[in-house]
Amino acid sequence: MYEIELKPEEFKLFRTYIYEKVGISISEEKQTLVKGRLSKRLNELELKSFKEYYNRLVSDTTGDELLFFVSAISTNVTSFFREETQWKWLQGYLPELISSKRDKKIRIWSAGCSSGEEPYTILMFLQNYLPDFESWDIKILATDISSKVLKCAIEGCYESTQIEQLPKNMVMQSFEKFDAKNEMKYQIKSALKKRVLFRLYNLVTDEFFFKNKFDMIFCRNVMIYFDDKTRHQLVGRFAQLLPKGSPLFLGSSESLTTHKETLKLLGSSIYQKL
Ligand SMILES: C[S@@+](CC[C@H](N)C(=O)[O-])C[C@H]1O[C@@H](n2cnc3c(N)ncnc32)[C@H](O)[C@@H]1O
Known part of the structure; x- marks a missing residue:
């Protein structure tokens, strides 16, 4: 070369x-x-x-x-249960969410989902902490600009090194283990996979076509590439898609300097719609 x-x-x-x-x-x-x-x-x-x-x-x-x-x-770096403190916060928030959901319907957007670890973590988390998980109508929209990472996300296959930090019972509950040419791989079980809708979507240029609101939006470690104007526009759109009281999760190194009248910082880069 x-x-x-x-x-x-x-x-x-x-x-x-x-x-x-x-x-x-x-x-x-x-x-x-x-x-x-x-x-x-x-x-x-x-x-x-x-x-x-x-x-x-x-x-x-x-x-x-x-x-x-x-x-x-850009970078597609991601991992299961990234930003640990946010998952701890979510554990505390869950009773409030459950009590507000008489229809047992939860809609979540993982915006910039990379190879799927984030949306699958959300599901594993809910499977673990939501009483009677099976009876809930839970759908996750998971989007990314890169078709390459989305292909991996849809396959939902991971190396043993990617899941070694997860508790053993969670691995057994959520993954099928299989031997791929003498190497152990772990694939997300289809019962979990079918709750995720993966879509190619550019957060900056594609139209916001959403009819319904989301109970939570995750857009973590994505906006680091955007300038202030783009970030401002996108956050404004996220705020419109969240009902009052619902959280927006950003990456731990990200913070908002605008939209203070609509999004309140709760800590650990979690913002709540006012
Ligand atoms: C560092 S990864 C973060 C993955 C995950 N959210 C996390 O925190 O672990 C950033 C992802 O954002 C995606 N991305 C970057 N610009 C984007 C855009 N304009 N629209 C949609 N996705 C974008 C990249 O393709 C990449 O997969």
Whole structure:
């Protein structure tokens, strides 16, 4: 693989395009990262310059190259029961939710769900702490911009190292164990899987088509890529989709500086709709 130079004017073209298309603002300091992550792609496509790659990106009407670009510069890192304190908080909030739900119907959105650990954690949590879980009508909408991670999420197959921190009884309750070419893998049981609806969805550019509200929204470690304006718009939309008293979960390093009149910080990056 030979090195291709990324000129400042080419970097600027990528920055503008990505911001307009997906609302991700790539800072100046990311020039080396972009170059490093995309060089392999240029070689694969046998392109000689970043300008050629830019032309390929903007003329690709399928949108596949854009998704590839976003996947290359962003991270899909996730894990089961990420942000432990939020799950502890949810345990305390559950009695209030249960008492407000006479119809036993719960709707949750995992926005930026990556490879599925977050929506499946929500279900495992509810299975563990919600009395008479089976009798509840629970649906989780799990969305992401990347078709690659969604494919993994839909399969729901995980390595033993990904589930080793989970309590043994939870693993037995939620996963089927199988031998994949002498390596143990764990697949989410279909009874849990069928409660999740996975969809390809761009939080910045796609239309907000939701007819009903959600009892909770998780958008954790996703908005770190967005600039203030994009974040502000998105949070405003989340607030509209939450009934009074319902929580919005962000990543532990994320906080809101706007929407103070509609979303109150409860701690641990959990906000409550006022
Ligand atoms: C770091 S992962 C976080 C996964 C999970 N929420 C968690 O906290 O463990 C961020 C995810 O956001 C997705 N993402 C980034 N920009 C997005 C956008 N504009 N619309 C939808 N998803 C996006 C990425 O594809 C990635 O899977």
